[in-house]
Amino acid sequence: MANDNRSIAVFDSGIGGLTVVRELMHRLPNEDIVYFGDTARVPYGIKSSETVTRFARETCEFLLQFDPKIIVVACNTASAAALPTLKETLPVPSIGVVEPGAREAILRARGGTIAVIATEATINSDAYRRAMRRFDEGARVIQKPCPLFVPIAEEGRASGDAITMAVARDYLEPLVRLDPNVLVMGCTHYPLLREAIAQVVGDGVALIDSGEQTARAVIADLTERSALNNAETAGRLTCYVSDNPQRFRELGQRFLNKTIVDVTWISPEQFYSVGHVKTA
Amino acid sequence: MANDNRSIAVFDSGIGGLTVVRELMHRLPNEDIVYFGDTARVPYGIKSSETVTRFARETCEFLLQFDPKIIVVACNTASAAALPTLKETLPVPSIGVVEPGAREAILRARGGTIAVIATEATINSDAYRRAMRRFDEGARVIQKPCPLFVPIAEEGRASGDAITMAVARDYLEPLVRLDPNVLVMGCTHYPLLREAIAQVVGDGVALIDSGEQTARAVIADLTERSALNNAETAGRLTCYVSDNPQRFRELGQRFLNKTIVDVTWISPEQFYSVGHVKTA
Numbered sequence: 001m002a003n004d005n006r007s008i009a010v011f012d013s014g015i016g017g018l019t020v021v022r023e024l025m026h027r028l029p030n031e032d033i034v035y036f037g038d039t040a041r042v043p044y045g046i047k048s049s050e051t052v053t054r055f056a057r058e059t060c061e062f063l064l065q066f067d068p069k070i071i072v073v074a075c076n077t078a079s080a081a082a083l084p085t086l087k088e089t090l091p092v093p094s095i096g097v098v099e100p101g102a103r104e105a106i107l108r109a110r111g112g113t114i115a116v117i118a119t120e121a122t123i124n125s126d127a128y129r130r131a132m133r134r135f136d137e138g139a140r141v142i143q144k145p146c147p148l149f150v151p152i153a154e155e156g157r158a159s160g161d162a163i164t165m166a167v168a169r170d171y172l173e174p175l176v177r178l179d180p181n182v183l184v185m186g187c188t189h190y191p192l193l194r195e196a197i198a199q200v201v202g203d204g205v206a207l208i209d210s211g212e213q214t215a216r217a218v219i220a221d222l223t224e225r226s227a228l229n230n231a232e233t234a235g236r237l238t239c240y241v242s243d244n245p246q247r248f249r250e251l252g253q254r255f256l257n258k259t260i261v262d263v264t265w266i267s268p269e270q271f272y273s274v275g276h277v278k279t280a
Numbered sequence: 281m282a283n284d285n286r287s288i289a290v291f292d293s294g295i296g297g298l299t300v301v302r303e304l305m306h307r308l309p310n311e312d313i314v315y316f317g318d319t320a321r322v323p324y325g326i327k328s329s330e331t332v333t334r335f336a337r338e339t340c341e342f343l344l345q346f347d348p349k350i351i352v353v354a355c356n357t358a359s360a361a362a363l364p365t366l367k368e369t370l371p372v373p374s375i376g377v378v379e380p381g382a383r384e385a386i387l388r389a390r391g392g393t394i395a396v397i398a399t400e401a402t403i404n405s406d407a408y409r410r411a412m413r414r415f416d417e418g419a420r421v422i423q424k425p426c427p428l429f430v431p432i433a434e435e436g437r438a439s440g441d442a443i444t445m446a447v448a449r450d451y452l453e454p455l456v457r458l459d460p461n462v463l464v465m466g467c468t469h470y471p472l473l474r475e476a477i478a479q480v481v482g483d484g485v486a487l488i489d490s491g492e493q494t495a496r497a498v499i500a501d502l503t504e505r506s507a508l509n510n511a512e513t514a515g516r517l518t519c520y521v522s523d524n525p526q527r528f529r530e531l532g533q534r535f536l537n538k539t540i541v542d543v544t545w546i547s548p549e550q551f552y553s554v555g556h557v558k559t560a
Contacts, residue, residue, distance in 0.1 A: 040331050041321050046434075051320050051523045054548070148443075151431050154326075163428075166446050243331045268334070 004227035007032040007238075008218065009068035011059045014042035015154070015248060016188030017074030018255035020097065021237065023215035024072075025256075028228070031235040034066045037252075040242035040268075043150060044077040045119025045187070052121065056082035060090060062240075062266070062274050068092060069227050072218060076186050076210060077119050080127030093221060098122075100217040101184050101210030102131035106139060108206045109182045113140045115175045115205075117197075118186030120145040128186055142178055146171045150189045154251060159195030168196040176201055184208045192254065239263045242271060284507035287312040287518075288498065289348035291339045294322035295434070295528060296468030297354030298535035300377065301517065303495030304352075305536075308508070311515040314346045317532075320522035320548075323430060324357040325399025325467070332401065336362035340370060342520075342546070342554050348372060349507050352498060356466050356490060357399050360407030373501060378402075380497040381464050381490030382411035386419060388486045389462040393420045395455045395485075397477075398466030400425040408466055422458055426451045430469045434531060439475030448476040456481055464488045472534065519543045522551060 008028075010021055014037050021035055036059055038044075044052045056078045063071060071094040073079045073086070079096030086094055105114045105128075116128045123145045132139040148167050157164045175183070183205050185191060191209050198207055222228045229235065237260070241248045245263040252260045288308075290301055294317050301315055316339055318324075324332045336358045343351060351374040353359045353366070359376030366374055385394045385408075396408045402425075409421040428447050437444045455463070463485050465471060471489050478487055502508045509515065517540070521528045525543040532540045 040327060042326070046322070046524070046527065047320060048524045147435055148428065148431050151428055155427055163443075163446055163450055166443055170443055244326070244328045247326070 003230040004069050004222075005032070005229050005231060006069040007034045007066055008070055008072060009034045009036070009063040009066060010072040010074045011036040011038070011063060011078075012075040012188060013037070013044040013077065014039050015252045015255050016150070018252050019188045019191045019209075020072060020074035020211040020214055022256050023212050024218060025235070025237065027215055027219055029234055030231045031229045033235060033237045034063065034068060035237065035239045036063055037239065037241045037248055039244050039248055043119070044075060045121045045147070045150065047121060049081040049121070049125060052078055053082040053085055056086060058271070060086060062271055064091070065274050070095060070218065070221065072214065073097065074188055074211065074214065076188060077121045080122045080125040093225075095214065095217055095221060097188065097210040097214045098127050098186070099131050100213035101186060101208055102128055103135055104213045105182050105184050105208050106132055106135040108208065109139070111138075112181035113142060113178060114182045114184065115178070115180035116141060116143045116184045116186050117146045117149075117171070117175075117190065118143070119150070120147060122186055128184060142175060142180065144171065144175055149193055150187065153189040153192040156251070156254060159193055159199070164193060164196045165199070168193065168200045172197065172200040176205075180205060182206045182208060184210060186210055237262065240266050242266055242268070283510040284349050284502075285312070285509050285511060286349040287314045287346055288350055288352060289314045289316070289343040289346060290352040290354045291316040291318070291343060291358075292355040292468060293317070293324040293335075293357065294319050295532045295535050296430070298532050299468045299471045299489075300352060300354035300491040300494055302536050303492050304498060305515070305517065307495055307499055309514055310511045311509045313515060313517045314343065314348060315517065315519045316343055317519065317521045317528055319524050319528055323399070324355060325401045325427070325430065327401060329361040329401070329405060332358055333362040333365055336366060338551070340366060342551055344371070345554050350375065350498065350501065352494065353377065354468055354491065354494065356468065357401045360402045360405040373505075375494060375497055375501060377468065377490040377494045378407050378466070379411050380493035381466060381488055382408055383415055384493045385462050385464050385488050386412055386415040388488065389419070391418075392461035393422060393458060394462045394464065395458070395460035396421060396423040396464045396466050397426045397429075397451070397455075397470065398423070399430070400427060402466055408464060422455060422460065424451060424455055429473055430467065433469040433472040436531070436534060439473055439479070444473060444476045445479070448473065448480045452477065452480040456485075460485060462486045462488060464490060466490055517542065520546050522546055522548070
């Protein structure tokens with residue numbers, strides 16, 4: 001049986017991508033995962049496509065030194081802005097969160113209206129709607145940026161919190177009036193607010209977690225390429241951040257749903273030195 | 281009469297510092313102002329002191345090319361983290377927002393309790409309390425991070441908005457119970473939420489706008505050094521940003537209270553090339 005014990009590399013602007021890691025660890029417990037959170041430059045969601053693409057390219061250069069078998073762009077903003085460009089130059093396969101979420105939304109909508117909530121940058125990129133229309137050119141898509149959801153999730157406000165519920169109603173009720181039957185959580189922070197979101201949109205609307213769909217897509221890809229790790233020992237999660245390892249560890253536990261043991265702070269000299277070698 | 285027609289340089293992590301510029305333009309209408317907003321790396325308020333200091337130093341290198349007569353650190357997080365370090369190496373005078381706000385708070389408190397609200401990084405640095413205790417070693421200071429105020433102000437939610445009011449009550453009511461007689465708005469975004477804040481804390485609490493106090497301190501410094509610009513023509517505001525000039529222009533108008541005409545997007549190559557020359 002084929003075996004590939006190289007790591008799965010995952011990156012995000014900060015901690016949100018850990019919701020994707022959580023799904024990967026749950027489904028592929030013996031894979032090693034290398035995670036990079038760009039916490040010195042977080043968030044990406046309010047930045048331009050050009051800048052986000054530059055950040056993502058630099059991060060991929062950093063991650064390539066670990067010889068990964070796949071790079072998972074576990075950030076909707078970076079997937080929307082940079083994935084096509086990255087795919088052109090990366091020497092390993094890569095997968096983003098937009099396409100798996102979009103595909104599942106099309107399957108579940110059965111012709112109904114699909115609502116997408118995400119950061120400003122993801123919505124402005126129109127990436128979800130474009131991906132959905134590649135799967136179904138008649139797809140009807142409505143999209144709304146929800147900028148306060150990220151800081152609310154980072155503050156650790158639970159779904160039952162009064163502020164969380166007030167903000168969820170404020171953002172989502174105008175969407176509900178258009179009667180969607182699917183809602184895509186197009187930001188890796190949003191699954192932490194899943195209950196609040198579900199309560200506002202009601203049982204009739206299927207919630208799609210793009211991160212969960214991405215974990216499935218990674219498994220499908222590795223299976224197809226016979227690149228799963230068949231080790232019988234538990235995989236290891238190694239985290240690198242560009243700033244504030246303490247904050248990453250504290251907040252990250254909520255996103256990962258378990259303790260984060262191994263976090264290393266990468267100085268800019270280190271981060272860029274790798275990039276310069278690789279691009280030289 | 282002495283005259284110094286060089287610019288006043290002002291910087292912030294993003295748009296918040298424009299509330300300081302607004303005060304400067306109001307009080308010194310014939311001064312030229314060069315503003316830099318580090319919108320590619322905004323916000324600073326959740327980042328480590330080391331990283332914020334690096335960002336601030338790089339920005340100062342960029343601004344020195346304009347031969348300013350003073351550099352105003354119009355960002356509480358950067359003032360708290362980096363100002364002492366910057367002062368050691370900068371070849372021109374510099375002024376931050378923490379000390380002017382702290383001084384005014386001491387004067388107004390007359391021995392009562394002083395509450396400070398700011399970003400996580402500013403509160404963690406303890407810079408306001410330390411500055412206040414330099415002016416009055418018996419000062420009683422309580423401090424609270426209010427992370428949602430920045431994205432709420434950036435979303436353009438007015439003070440009357442239901443979410444703004446709910447968040448203001450959530451953050452501030454526990455402070456009000458400790459009966460402060462002064463509240464320092466220790467983040468340049470917060471003056472946009474002044475009415476909501478005032479409504480929750482009530483008439484008995486004096487609100488200090490650190491940005492306004494900083495503008496006064498700049499005038500005092502330039503007057504003392506005979507470095508005011510005596511031109512009779514209106515001064516010019518020139519803005520540079522590291523990302524997203526369009527978003528800066530749109531949001532910035534609310535912070536500046538007038539139209540922003542002149543915004544230039546600085547590429548990283550340009551930003552760093554200046555720094556490398558200066559530090560070489």
